[in-house]
Amino acid sequence: MRLLFLGDIMAHAGRTCIAQHLPKLRERYRPDCVIANVDNAAHGMGVTSSILEELQAVGVDVFTGGNHVWDKKEGRQALSQWPNLVRPCNHPIPLPGSASFLYTTPDGGKILIFQMLGTFPAQAPVDNPFIAADRFIQDFTLGANISAIFVDFHADITSEKMALAYYLDGRVSAVIGTHTHIPSCDTMILPKGTAYQTDTGMCGDYQSVIGMNPQAAIDRFLFPYKTVSLTPAEGEATLCGTLVDINASGLACAIAPIRVGGILTGSLPEA
Ligand SMILES: [Fe+2]
Ligand SMILES: [Fe+2]
Numbered sequence: 001m002r003l004l005f006l007g008d009i010m011a012h013a014g015r016t017c018i019a020q021h022l023p024k025l026r027e028r029y030r031p032d033c034v035i036a037n038v039d040n041a042a043h044g045m046g047v048t049s050s051i052l053e054e055l056q057a058v059g060v061d062v063f064t065g066g067n068h069v070w071d072k073k074e075g076r077q078a079l080s081q082w083p084n085l086v087r088p089c090n091h092p093i094p095l096p097g098s099a100s101f102l103y104t105t106p107d108g109g110k111i112l113i114f115q116m117l118g119t120f121p122a123q124a125p126v127d128n129p130f131i132a133a134d135r136f137i138q139d140f141t142l143g144a145n146i147s148a149i150f151v152d153f154h155a156d157i158t159s160e161k162m163a164l165a166y167y168l169d170g171r172v173s174a175v176i177g178t179h180t181h182i183p184s185c186d187t188m189i190l191p192k193g194t195a196y197q198t199d200t201g202m203c204g205d206y207q208s209v210i211g212m213n214p215q216a217a218i219d220r221f222l223f224p225y226k227t228v229s230l231t232p233a234e235g236e237a238t239l240c241g242t243l244v245d246i247n248a249s250g251l252a253c254a255i256a257p258i259r260v261g262g263i264l265t266g267s268l269p270e271a
Pocket of ligand 1: 039066067068154178179
Protein backbone atom coordinates (compact mmCIF):
# COMPACT_ATOMS: atom_id res chain seq x y z
CA MET A 1 0.00 0.00 0.00
CA ARG A 2 1.24 3.46 -0.85
CA LEU A 3 0.28 6.74 0.88
CA LEU A 4 0.96 10.20 -0.43
CA PHE A 5 0.91 12.92 2.20
CA LEU A 6 0.90 16.60 1.19
CA GLY A 7 2.07 19.27 3.63
CA ASP A 8 0.20 22.39 4.74
CA ILE A 9 -1.56 23.75 1.64
CA MET A 10 -0.98 27.48 1.87
CA ALA A 11 -3.70 29.74 0.46
CA HIS A 12 -4.37 30.22 -3.25
CA ALA A 13 -0.79 29.54 -4.33
CA GLY A 14 -0.81 26.19 -2.54
CA ARG A 15 -4.18 25.17 -3.92
CA THR A 16 -3.06 26.09 -7.43
CA CYS A 17 0.02 23.88 -7.21
CA ILE A 18 -2.10 20.97 -5.93
CA ALA A 19 -4.45 21.34 -8.91
CA GLN A 20 -1.49 21.56 -11.27
CA HIS A 21 0.65 18.70 -9.97
CA LEU A 22 -1.47 16.25 -7.97
CA PRO A 23 -3.27 14.59 -10.91
CA LYS A 24 0.13 13.86 -12.51
CA LEU A 25 1.61 12.63 -9.23
CA ARG A 26 -1.37 10.31 -8.77
CA GLU A 27 -0.78 8.92 -12.23
CA ARG A 28 2.96 8.51 -11.74
CA TYR A 29 3.05 7.09 -8.20
CA ARG A 30 -0.40 5.44 -7.95
CA PRO A 31 -1.01 6.09 -4.22
CA ASP A 32 -3.84 4.15 -2.56
CA CYS A 33 -4.69 7.21 -0.49
CA VAL A 34 -3.79 10.89 -0.72
CA ILE A 35 -3.89 12.79 2.58
CA ALA A 36 -3.39 16.56 2.65
CA ASN A 37 -3.02 19.07 5.45
CA VAL A 38 -5.46 21.95 4.85
CA ASP A 39 -4.81 24.01 7.98
CA ASN A 40 -3.82 27.07 5.92
CA ALA A 41 -5.78 26.44 2.73
CA ALA A 42 -8.19 29.40 3.07
CA HIS A 43 -6.09 32.56 2.71
CA GLY A 44 -3.48 31.14 5.07
CA MET A 45 -5.75 30.32 7.98
CA GLY A 46 -8.32 27.57 8.12
CA VAL A 47 -10.42 25.94 5.44
CA THR A 48 -13.92 26.07 3.92
CA SER A 49 -16.22 23.48 2.34
CA SER A 50 -15.77 24.92 -1.14
CA ILE A 51 -11.98 24.55 -0.81
CA LEU A 52 -12.38 20.95 0.35
CA GLU A 53 -14.58 20.30 -2.70
CA GLU A 54 -11.96 21.87 -4.95
CA LEU A 55 -9.15 19.75 -3.46
CA GLN A 56 -11.20 16.56 -3.47
CA ALA A 57 -11.93 17.10 -7.17
CA VAL A 58 -8.20 17.08 -8.00
CA GLY A 59 -7.44 13.95 -6.00
CA VAL A 60 -7.20 14.47 -2.23
CA ASP A 61 -8.97 11.68 -0.29
CA VAL A 62 -8.51 12.70 3.35
CA PHE A 63 -7.79 16.08 4.97
CA THR A 64 -6.02 16.96 8.19
CA GLY A 65 -6.28 20.31 9.99
CA GLY A 66 -4.19 21.84 12.76
CA ASN A 67 -4.15 24.88 15.02
CA HIS A 68 -5.97 27.04 12.42
CA VAL A 69 -8.78 24.65 11.54
CA TRP A 70 -11.13 26.55 13.88
CA ASP A 71 -10.25 30.01 12.55
CA LYS A 72 -13.09 30.44 10.08
CA LYS A 73 -16.79 30.05 10.78
CA GLU A 74 -17.02 28.09 7.51
CA GLY A 75 -14.22 25.85 8.75
CA ARG A 76 -16.07 25.04 11.95
CA GLN A 77 -19.12 24.17 9.83
CA ALA A 78 -16.98 22.07 7.47
CA LEU A 79 -15.72 20.05 10.44
CA SER A 80 -19.27 18.87 11.07
CA GLN A 81 -20.01 18.21 7.40
CA TRP A 82 -16.85 16.42 6.24
CA PRO A 83 -16.06 13.21 8.15
CA ASN A 84 -12.83 12.93 6.14
CA LEU A 85 -11.60 16.27 7.55
CA VAL A 86 -9.66 15.26 10.65
CA ARG A 87 -9.10 17.82 13.40
CA PRO A 88 -6.49 17.51 16.17
CA CYS A 89 -7.52 14.74 18.55
CA ASN A 90 -5.85 15.98 21.73
CA HIS A 91 -8.10 18.85 22.76
CA PRO A 92 -9.31 18.58 26.35
CA ILE A 93 -12.82 19.93 25.56
CA PRO A 94 -15.46 18.44 23.23
CA LEU A 95 -15.23 20.05 19.79
CA PRO A 96 -17.01 19.41 16.49
CA GLY A 97 -15.39 17.32 13.80
CA SER A 98 -13.69 13.96 13.33
CA ALA A 99 -10.89 13.14 15.72
CA SER A 100 -9.89 10.31 13.37
CA PHE A 101 -10.97 8.86 10.05
CA LEU A 102 -10.98 5.30 8.79
CA TYR A 103 -10.32 5.36 5.05
CA THR A 104 -11.08 2.32 2.90
CA THR A 105 -8.91 1.96 -0.20
CA PRO A 106 -10.43 0.75 -3.49
CA ASP A 107 -9.10 -2.77 -2.79
CA GLY A 108 -10.46 -2.89 0.77
CA GLY A 109 -7.43 -1.77 2.80
CA LYS A 110 -8.25 0.12 6.01
CA ILE A 111 -6.18 3.15 7.00
CA LEU A 112 -6.65 4.91 10.34
CA ILE A 113 -5.70 8.58 10.12
CA PHE A 114 -5.42 10.94 13.06
CA GLN A 115 -3.63 14.09 14.07
CA MET A 116 -2.30 15.69 17.22
CA LEU A 117 -1.09 19.17 18.13
CA GLY A 118 2.26 19.53 19.84
CA THR A 119 2.49 21.07 23.28
CA PHE A 120 4.67 24.08 22.38
CA PRO A 121 4.05 26.90 21.79
CA ALA A 122 0.90 26.55 23.83
CA GLN A 123 -1.63 28.39 21.64
CA ALA A 124 -4.39 26.45 23.31
CA PRO A 125 -4.29 23.90 26.09
CA VAL A 126 -3.88 20.41 24.67
CA ASP A 127 -3.78 16.97 26.17
CA ASN A 128 -0.48 15.12 26.14
CA PRO A 129 -0.06 13.95 22.51
CA PHE A 130 1.71 10.72 23.55
CA ILE A 131 -1.19 9.64 25.74
CA ALA A 132 -3.72 10.77 23.10
CA ALA A 133 -2.00 8.59 20.49
CA ASP A 134 -2.04 5.59 22.85
CA ARG A 135 -5.79 6.03 23.21
CA PHE A 136 -6.35 6.08 19.45
CA ILE A 137 -4.35 3.02 18.62
CA GLN A 138 -5.24 0.83 21.60
CA ASP A 139 -7.89 -1.13 19.70
CA PHE A 140 -5.79 -1.65 16.57
CA THR A 141 -3.03 -4.05 15.66
CA LEU A 142 -1.18 -3.35 12.45
CA GLY A 143 -1.56 -6.06 9.84
CA ALA A 144 -4.37 -7.70 11.86
CA ASN A 145 -7.44 -5.46 12.18
CA ILE A 146 -5.95 -2.42 10.40
CA SER A 147 -3.82 -2.15 7.24
CA ALA A 148 -2.07 1.11 8.14
CA ILE A 149 -2.09 3.86 10.77
CA PHE A 150 -1.02 7.34 9.67
CA VAL A 151 -0.24 10.09 12.20
CA ASP A 152 0.12 13.78 11.28
CA PHE A 153 1.94 15.46 14.18
CA HIS A 154 1.24 19.19 13.90
CA ALA A 155 3.95 20.63 16.09
CA ASP A 156 6.88 23.04 16.30
CA ILE A 157 9.51 21.29 18.32
CA THR A 158 11.73 18.79 16.53
CA SER A 159 12.57 16.89 19.72
CA GLU A 160 8.88 16.43 20.55
CA LYS A 161 8.25 15.12 17.04
CA MET A 162 11.14 12.65 17.13
CA ALA A 163 10.27 11.48 20.63
CA LEU A 164 6.66 10.80 19.61
CA ALA A 165 7.81 8.87 16.55
CA TYR A 166 10.11 6.63 18.63
CA TYR A 167 7.34 6.21 21.21
CA LEU A 168 5.01 4.93 18.47
CA ASP A 169 7.67 3.01 16.52
CA GLY A 170 6.32 -0.36 15.42
CA ARG A 171 2.77 0.51 16.50
CA VAL A 172 1.88 2.90 13.64
CA SER A 173 2.88 2.96 9.96
CA ALA A 174 4.01 6.58 9.74
CA VAL A 175 4.50 9.69 11.85
CA ILE A 176 4.95 12.72 9.61
CA GLY A 177 5.24 16.25 10.95
CA THR A 178 3.47 19.38 9.72
CA HIS A 179 3.10 23.01 10.89
CA THR A 180 6.64 24.40 10.49
CA HIS A 181 6.18 24.65 6.68
CA ILE A 182 9.86 23.79 6.22
CA PRO A 183 10.61 20.33 4.82
CA SER A 184 13.19 18.39 6.80
CA CYS A 185 15.60 16.02 5.04
CA ASP A 186 15.26 13.22 7.60
CA THR A 187 12.86 10.82 5.90
CA MET A 188 13.67 7.44 7.46
CA ILE A 189 12.28 4.18 8.73
CA LEU A 190 12.74 3.74 12.49
CA PRO A 191 14.09 0.43 13.88
CA LYS A 192 10.67 -1.16 14.47
CA GLY A 193 9.23 -0.10 11.10
CA THR A 194 7.54 3.29 11.45
CA ALA A 195 8.21 5.80 8.66
CA TYR A 196 9.20 9.22 9.96
CA GLN A 197 9.88 12.77 8.81
CA THR A 198 10.08 15.74 11.17
CA ASP A 199 8.23 17.97 8.71
CA THR A 200 6.97 17.34 5.22
CA GLY A 201 6.99 21.08 4.36
CA MET A 202 4.21 23.19 2.89
CA CYS A 203 2.55 23.34 -0.48
CA GLY A 204 3.07 27.05 -0.91
CA ASP A 205 5.20 29.86 -2.27
CA TYR A 206 8.65 29.69 -0.63
CA GLN A 207 9.46 33.26 -1.64
CA SER A 208 7.90 34.09 1.71
CA VAL A 209 8.24 33.62 5.45
CA ILE A 210 6.54 30.25 5.94
CA GLY A 211 3.99 31.21 3.29
CA MET A 212 3.38 34.84 4.22
CA ASN A 213 4.75 37.88 2.41
CA PRO A 214 8.18 38.63 3.90
CA GLN A 215 7.87 42.34 4.67
CA ALA A 216 5.00 42.01 7.14
CA ALA A 217 6.79 39.09 8.80
CA ILE A 218 10.00 41.16 9.10
CA ASP A 219 8.01 44.05 10.56
CA ARG A 220 6.53 41.76 13.19
CA PHE A 221 10.02 40.90 14.41
CA LEU A 222 11.34 44.47 14.19
CA PHE A 223 8.30 46.15 15.72
CA PRO A 224 6.72 43.50 17.94
CA TYR A 225 4.52 46.07 19.70
CA LYS A 226 2.74 46.86 16.43
CA THR A 227 -0.02 44.73 14.96
CA VAL A 228 0.98 43.94 11.41
CA SER A 229 -1.32 41.86 9.21
CA LEU A 230 0.24 38.96 7.42
CA THR A 231 -0.86 38.21 3.86
CA PRO A 232 -0.16 34.99 1.95
CA ALA A 233 2.54 35.00 -0.73
CA GLU A 234 0.95 34.28 -4.08
CA GLY A 235 3.90 33.39 -6.35
CA GLU A 236 4.50 29.94 -7.81
CA ALA A 237 4.28 27.34 -5.07
CA THR A 238 6.33 24.24 -4.40
CA LEU A 239 4.33 21.12 -3.69
CA CYS A 240 5.94 19.39 -0.69
CA GLY A 241 4.92 15.96 0.46
CA THR A 242 6.03 12.48 1.38
CA LEU A 243 5.43 9.05 -0.13
CA VAL A 244 5.25 6.07 2.20
CA ASP A 245 5.06 2.42 1.14
CA ILE A 246 3.55 0.03 3.67
CA ASN A 247 3.84 -3.75 3.69
CA ALA A 248 1.27 -6.41 4.61
CA SER A 249 2.28 -6.13 8.28
CA GLY A 250 1.32 -2.46 8.26
CA LEU A 251 4.91 -1.30 8.67
CA ALA A 252 6.80 1.00 6.34
CA CYS A 253 9.12 -0.42 3.70
CA ALA A 254 10.00 2.86 1.94
CA ILE A 255 9.70 6.60 2.47
CA ALA A 256 10.66 9.41 0.11
CA PRO A 257 10.12 13.16 0.01
CA ILE A 258 8.34 14.72 -2.96
CA ARG A 259 8.96 18.31 -4.04
CA VAL A 260 7.61 19.72 -7.29
CA GLY A 261 7.78 23.22 -8.80
CA GLY A 262 8.51 26.63 -7.33
CA ILE A 263 11.82 27.91 -5.98
CA LEU A 264 12.92 25.22 -3.51
CA THR A 265 16.26 23.86 -4.63
CA GLY A 266 15.92 20.19 -5.32
CA SER A 267 12.37 20.45 -6.63
CA LEU A 268 11.57 18.21 -9.53
CA PRO A 269 10.78 19.98 -12.79
CA GLU A 270 7.10 19.95 -13.63
CA ALA A 271 5.88 16.39 -14.19
FE1 LIG B 1 -0.11 25.05 12.06
FE1 LIG C 1 0.53 25.39 8.66
